[in-house]
Amino acid sequence: MIFRKGERLFIPGAAGEPTALVKELFGAAGLDITTSVVPGINPLKSEAIGPGTQVTGLFMQPSLSEAQRSGSFRHIPQSYAAMLKQIEADTPFDWCVVQVSPPDGRGRCSLGPAAEFAPAAMQRARRIFGVINPFVPVVPNAPFVEHARLAGTMEADTPIVTYAVGEVDSATHMIAKHIAGLIPDGAAIQVGLGKVPHALMQALHGHRRLRIHSGMISDGIIGLMQAGALDESHAHRTTAVLGSPALYEWLDGRSDIHVRGVEEIHLPSVLAGVERLFAVNSALEVDLLGQCNLEHANGRAVSGGGGASDFARGARLGRGGVSIIALPATFGAAGSRICPRLSNNAVATISRNDVDIVVTEEGIADLRGKSVHERAKALIGVAAPGARDPLSEQWAEIAGRL
Template identity: 45%
Template sequence: MRAVSVEALAGAIRAGDKVFVSGSAGEPIAVTELLATTPELAAGAEFHCSFIPGVNSRNLANENRRMTVGFMQGGFRKSLAAGHVRFAPMSYTATLQHLCSDGVINTVLVQVSPPDSDGYCSLGLQGEFLPQLLSRKPRVLAVLNPNVPVLAGSPKLAMADIEAYCESDLPLATYDPGKPNAVAQAIAEHVAALIPNGAALQCGLGKIPNQLMAALADHRQLRIHSGMASDGIVSLLDAGALDLDATVTSIVALGSSAFYRRLPEFKKLNICGVEACHSAQVLAQVPKLFAVNSSMELDLFGQANAEMLGGRFVSGPGGLPDFAAGARAQYDGCSIIALPAADPTGEQSRIVARLDSGVPVSVPQYLVDVVVTEYGSAYLRGADMVTRAERLVAIAHPDHRDRLFAEFEQRFLL
């Protein structure tokens, strides 16, 4: 291993390198910022990035290098059209399988804590795809950052396995869900009413998951098994709603700086890889799994589109398909899709008679148990096609209900 400058570490990425770069709070910002602003660096390299919309916006692609992402975002769209960015929408288990296939990744750029007395660095808030990729012994370039928390339940990396490293004390990437609003609060309360004491929770990011955690304050013995842990779990801890004997499992911790400071209070926190969190075999061993996710729109069959809005890709499947399937497979689990009934103006219904041609189905109808809007809950598990449509129309925005069922009836029943 050798210590180098940030510029030298970025310069160590060569033509032909196939580099994995973590997103979320694990983004090595010292290097990604330099790459994004210095086009001539890393010419001929290919980057595979787990960047999250609203958190990791740096574009590493240009005419000299390529970047593949699993979540699309607005800042990448021009590069996508130019062929510099490649969009690969896959579930997290499928993404892991792809990244660990021969010839896909030969270099990992990672941010870690400074080494401990035994020569090991903590991956801190980031597990995700890193444990499996690092087990394949790729070339490792690292940013040592003292702001990366050393957590007992986080993966480690031996300094001896690092080819070169630089040092940086830049703040970690954070996430702010924004101010609470009445629509998200109503949805959160409806979802909370569905969740029993002792359930294992999976939630994503955003206003609804954040407000859901507050709405669960009176629940007890809740467990966390999720692709993302954020500020809301602190609310559950403070309210006494968590089962303190249960492990809090997540592949990523992402939230505010205050949240990062409180993570050591979770004595059984397990930041792990996708293989230990999202796989069907693992989820089958998590009893009473309630998966709460969102989508851009949902049709009257119960098919969810979580990737495209207004004819443009704005996100990706992520862990949603994995957890929806895992929760739906359990008799005592539940796959929930929670979304506003309409856009903020009320003019565009988020529940549609059918998804438009070309719009992806992120979650098929048979993996959705319950749909929740601010107007209530529609229980779909086991329901026939017409009953599904009737229940979904009942929780659509009132201005669109008559039109929706008339359109459904015209297209599918007459």
Template identity: 40%
Template sequence: MAVKQIDALGVKQVLRDAEKLFLQGMSGEPRSLHAIVQDDPETVSHLSVLTSFVSGINPYDCALISRAANVTGFFPLPKDATGNYRQIISTYFGVSDAIRAFAADTVFIPVSRPDKDGMVTPGLSAEFVAASLVSASQKVAIICPSLPVIPHDGCLYVDQFSHSYIDDTPPRSLAPTGAAVDPVTGAIADHLAGLICDNATLQTGIGRVPGALFSKLTRHRKLKIHSGLISGDVRMLVEAGAIDPDSLMHCATVMGSQDFYRWLDGRTDFQLYPIDHTHNPATLAEIEGLITVNSAIEVDLLGQVNAEKAGDRYISAAGGLPDFSAAGHRSPGGCSIIALPATDASGQRSRIVRRLSDDAPVTVPRTDVDYVVTEYGIADLRGKTPDERTAALIDIALPDARERLTP
């Protein structure tokens, strides 16, 4: 296939010719489109858009979302964002099927500069690249010189694309949390570190807790990583020699600072895979010693987890949490851990609650939770009766809330 090189005007024409656009999220976001469309939002006013934008990371207040005819996504629309938006309820593993069913005719994929053989890599994210390319007739490679070259599953050549666009916009970044954390996060990390042994395979989300946890694991050895996302905080483990040198770190996307991206360039100990692999129950079932560490908004005394709704507003989605919690719970020698501060940001409202409210989603069922960790300790729920689970969870709640929580 002859690849047509285009400029910003050519990008607009591609969008005008499109009917159904898949818009990749996380660090695979095609950031240059925002500036191109901003001064001419009618370019997208006819489009049906499916997006894997993630709340709190990718911008929903952009013309690609607010001016499109209709937009479907997998995370809730932020409070101040506008647009004709609908949210599909799905775990992250189910997103690929939804993308294939949507059958976008147009996709924009940020890729590294082609090598001498014309091979490119999907930059920082392979999450849904393969799934979105299946149906598209307009496949635009956004060639970003600043993207690191990271090995990925499968071969991707620039001549597989119909168009190419050279772009200097830096990829979306995420500041490292590092070892300098607040006392609550530090206490949670201390408890978590005691649950992790050498040779474990780790999955974590993003945020302060994983960064603080990694800073506590630098003396561990032969740790492995299999996660949907790897953040820049993993660099601490690599440079401390805590990661198993004979095992590749598997993830669907990486996200961190621009300095982290430069550090990644050319490394061979990371491997990008699509969500179809990283979150696949069949893949996860083969991992022994998988320890999953994720956060939540609240946990009730049954051990049920709500990671989506705070008060009367949805602020997140299930994402990969159900996928990985189930896998950790079932992994031989592994476990599923939910780690959260004992209170909300006000310091007044307990995040250990008697029962989830009637309209709160159960993101993770009680049967897939092995440990709950707060700054006050560890609740081991394994092999416990309902009354014993209740007592264990009350013991790690805010002390002032324990009497209210006691049945």
């Protein structure tokens, strides 16, 4: 293998994962790997990490619990903007491994549907290795790398990582309907992956002149465009496009979708300039103080904060912006997802200071300008009906200590 023991590598995740090589890289011995692999999209198991190899990532996965305990996986709890800062200041990588399209007539290979940290990592890498894959769509307004700059290459013919949202239930459609009613024509939209973002894209078909400024977009963008909901004169921007094979086929050659690095999407200085940014993020639970847990379920780390906190704060403070947290009122047998205080061992991924509105299928809790007690009352009002009396009693106990 071209990569030697002790070398530092950057390996992209999401749709940028170099699937033909990723198992070999993670399973190699003695490498120092930084990666942006995403739970549920780019699965990684403890036993897949080679002896002496250490992997550093933004997202925790339950399958990496053993590796985290042993030190072979390092979960760094920080946002995309903070991770970018770390990459720019840290020791240069020996290699940045990227999956790219075959070179065009000018010798340029497109990064296609995923940029994320790759532009910054390539700048901080001594050498770039290219996995040249004809499945990678050529996106005119995505980063590219000169074929001549690649210090190593391999050819692959493997489909890009895909994502399917699955069936969307009636409660999720109701949440999306509530959110759509909050968003005016001409707004900028940020969403993540999942059932609520997918349903929201459908609920926004009747809107007009919408702009996309998001960390990630999926298949819902096609319906929005076909419905005439998007501003045709705007450069819709994202760090990654992730979805079905049909989405990648649709993306190929499009100049109205700009796939850019984190430095052009997530930074506070960038978000401050995006007017009327409506950031819509999901949470596992929200407590009566307005704190949002996006990472821990039943006391176990299952994910990471990603870019949610970047967008929540950017929208909260930006001109005309709104930070929205969306979640079902209940989750199976786990009970209410509006809770008195975050669960034991859970973390507050998004501060209560960065939340404007919380939406469940039960309604809209607008927290803007409200006192601590008024916020709690509003949040209890969007909890499941059967949970409201117990929550009120629990809040009375909490309030007595404030």
